[in-house]
Amino acid sequence: MMAAPTINTKPMLSRLTAATAACLLFTLLGKEDGIFLWSASAFVGVSSSPLFALSLRSASPSSSFHHDVRAFLAVGNNNNSIESSASTSATATTTSVSSSSNVKVDFPSSSTQTSSIISDNTPPNLQSILNSLASLKSGSDLRGSFVNHKCSGGTIANVSHLLKQNKKNGNSGSGSDSAALLTPFAAHCFGVAFARWSLQLESSLPPVAAPTVAAADGDEDEDAASLTICVGRDPRVHGERLADSFARGAESEVGVKVVYTGIATTPSMYEFVRADKCDAAVMITASHLPEEKNGLKFFSKNGGLTKHNIDELIVLAQEEAHNVYDLGILPPSSGNAGVLCSERVDYMPYYKETLRHAILREVTSSSLSSMSSTIQSNSKPLSNINIVVNPGNGAGCFFVDLLRDLGANVDGSIHLTPDGTFPTSFGVPNPEKQSMVEETMQACMACNADIGIMFDTDADRAGFILPRHVSADDGRKLDYEPLNKNRLIALLGVIFSVASPGCTIVTDSTTSEGLHSFLEEKLNLCHFRYLRGYANVIGKAKELTESGVANAEVAIETSGHCAMKENGYVDDGTYTAVKIIGLLARRSSTSGSSTLLDMISDLDEMKYVEEFRIRVTDGSSTTTSTIFGQLSQSLIDECSNNCNNDWTLDEDNLEGVRARLASTSGGFFMIRQSLHDPVISVQVEATSKEEARDKVLNPLMELLSKHRDSLDYNSLEVE
Structure with missing residues (x-):
């Protein structure tokens, strides 16, 4: 790396002149022949060929975009010439570490935020940005309509104008009082926010390993990072754009490393955290919402973030937006060239393996420790089962390969290639959507399937298709029907009435009277109705179990969101499928002409x-x-x-x-x-x-x- 340049300036150089120079420099970032990352110590060109996972640290000696820009803008703030921009940058970095990374932060509440950042003195352009960031909150997630902007060389005023224009044109969150629009700049701000929030969380956790030892010559290891964040996404066409901006924002914080795993499922992201492959994770998805929507779901070692945690992130994101506004220019991003981060990884094979083990356990009713290595590696427990998988071109496409590896006939499966344009007749996959249900039923009938499985876009929800009857003469499956809503909850109740007699099943408030009677009177389970919203249902199940009030084995909404205690209360459609497939496989050799629907025949259903x-x-x-x-x-x-x-x-x-x-x-x-x-x-x-x-x-x-x-x-x- 070339030596840091010396910047000599005249004593009377104004801050305005320096800021103008900075803006001109960053206008170069839009050059067609390359994407340029600038630091106070060097100019570095990055080819505009697909970036995917180029190392930010190898591209720039500076770990923070903002630190370097502030160093440049410092020119002219005093009457002395700046002889060493490198020392200025180092000072800025030290300040950031002390203010963002190593000092305990007491996060203000949303109401406090309103009075502390948003005031009558806030410039209108900044005000619209702050409002837009807050409007993205959707329960314990962030969601909004994707709005693109220039990948480099723009200003926050450009983003503000886009937000106002889109709001004027009616492109906002459904029924929201203010625009719910998700821009790459918003992703950057929440990348910074999540990094800071996660660093604070890490500092409050007990240490799990000794700190990295410095090299013998006393130099700090450039690649050392105290926090690793994994970023994944669903197939939406703008997911990679948001992933890039989020990753750049997160890595602008000292001590943070971002790894990008590409297309993944929402539940897999938390599994990566549980497996210590990363310290925190974010999934870029809008689940079943229309293709123009996108969003972010966050995970820490404690699980999915809560509504209160999202409020904390919004405060930090608004602070970052305020900082960028003061700088006057937007941080650079890669556009459609890929995701710039420390490393490109592929963690999905690991997640696939955890599901394979789970299916083996379900089919054999044995723990992994009691299975022989031969059974674990060579068993084909699904060899007599015909399964139709319909992931709807979403992130759950990998599941069909898993079932094939375990011996299942999956030849009748449909829509198996991730495609963010969602070219199916039903559009964005949603197991509750009647058109998706009907198409899956048709596919099941065409190949005489034992079961059909549907996933939503990020595979945290599942729905099923089952035959009502089986011909005693030729084994032909007849009269396919959906297994969803109250029916799905009832069948899971059957499973857990055997595995955990007397346990509690927590559901949302909309479940039927018939389901309540079936669970409590037929299965002798405890049914606890709670508020709608999967985060509410899962949170209540964890609360009941941790307090010792109940043994809540299952937390499930009628929408298909389902989390189980044995799986760490992760909201996982593929794990729900594992439980249903396991039951089907155990019964396949002994059930004769009976079906899984026969197991819930006592469930009273209204016409x-x-x-x-x-x-x-x-x-x-x-x-x-x-x-x-x-x-x-x-x-x-x-x-x-x-x-x-x-x-x-x-x-x-x-x-x-x-x-x-x-x-x-x-x-x-x-x-x-x-x-x-x-x-x-x-x-x-x-x-x-x-x-x-x-x-x-x-x-x-x-x-x-x-x-x-x-x-x-x-x-x-x-x-």
Whole structure:
């Protein structure tokens, strides 16, 4: 590496002149013949051929983009010439270490953030950036519509203009009060934020190994890093763009190394952390949302980040945005050339192997330690099973190879190549989507499959297709039906009633009366209904188990999000598939003409099951909350005062208002406010459409009519 240049300046050189020079330098970053990384000690050119995993440390002696730019902008801040830019850069780095890495940070709450960073004095361009970063919060994740910008040479004003323009054009989060737009710059800010947050977490954990020993000559090991973050993504076409910006942001923090594993599944990212392949991980995905959406899910050694943790990240990301605003130029990124980070890795084979071991364990009902090495390496326990896998061109495509290796016939599987354009008839994969269910059923019928498996885009959810009947004459599978929602929970209940008698299954609030009776009365399990939202359900299961109140083996939503205690409460669609496949394999040689659906034949199911989404016309979350509160009180009054003899209030319900139908065993309805949208959801289960209309919908519309100017409930009227 060439020696650090000496920068001589005149005493009267203004900061404005220096800043202008910096902007001109970074305009070079947009040159077509290369991507240039600049530091105070050298100019380094990086070829514009695909970068994939070029080492940031080999490309630049500086570990932080911001440290170097601040060193350059320091020119003209005093009356003395700067003889050594390298020393200036070192000073900036030292400051960062002391302020970001080694000092305990007390994260402010979101409300504190509003008063400390966002104020009347905040410039409008910066204000829109800060608001946009906050609006990306979606429960315990970040989500928004992807909006691209220049990969280098731009300013924060350019990003602000894009946000305002897209918001004006209506490209924002569904029903959000402000634009939920995800830009590469936002990914950069959250990369910095997650690195700082993770460094703070690491400093609070007990040490697991001795610190790296310096080289004998006293020089610090350039490649030493105290924290490694793994980045993965689903196949969305803009995932790599976001991964690059996130990785660059994270590696701008001293002591942080980023490794990029490419297309992966959300549950695999936490598995990599558990296996000590990295200290933290981020998955770039928007799950089942439309292809223009994307997002980030974070994992630490403690598991997935919570809603409160996301608030902390937003504070740190806003601080980074403020810092970049002060610099005046955006940090560089690779555009479509790849991901610039310390290392390109492929951890998915490791994850695939953990699932292979899990299937062997399920099929043999033996622990790995009790299996012979021959069984572990050569067994083909699925050799008599015909399986259709439909990952919908998402990240779960690898699962078909795993099943083939274990002997399964997977020739009828469909949509097996990751493709972020999602060219299928059903678009972005979602096991709840009727068109995906129907296409998978057709594929099962075409090849006489024993089971069909569907995954969403990042494979943290699964749905299944099973035959209702098997011909006693020729073994032909007949009358395929979906195994999802209450049915899936019921079958998992069957599995755990044997494996862990009397255990607890935690579900979301929308599960049926029939499921509750099946779990508690037929299987002698404990059913605990909690709030909707997979993070809520999983969090409650962990809380019940850790406190000793219950042994919560399963946490599952009717959407298919499922986490099990034996798998560390990881929300994993592929692991759910492992459990169902294991049950099928164990029964395949003895079941004869019976099917897995026969195991839940005692589950009472209503013929009429519908969910209506009543939209608040002004799109305001405040209006939604106000109307929902008033409507809830009206329903409670109706039940409490016996105004409607058909409604009995469910006093154990923890979300919204739930009422049972007195005239029907198993019939009920419930209303709840959407977690993210200006919507009031109405779920109805009844014996028939006529009963639903007479006993629920018509009386409910009388109450809704009081808010006719604020609600769109046409779907109820049509029904």
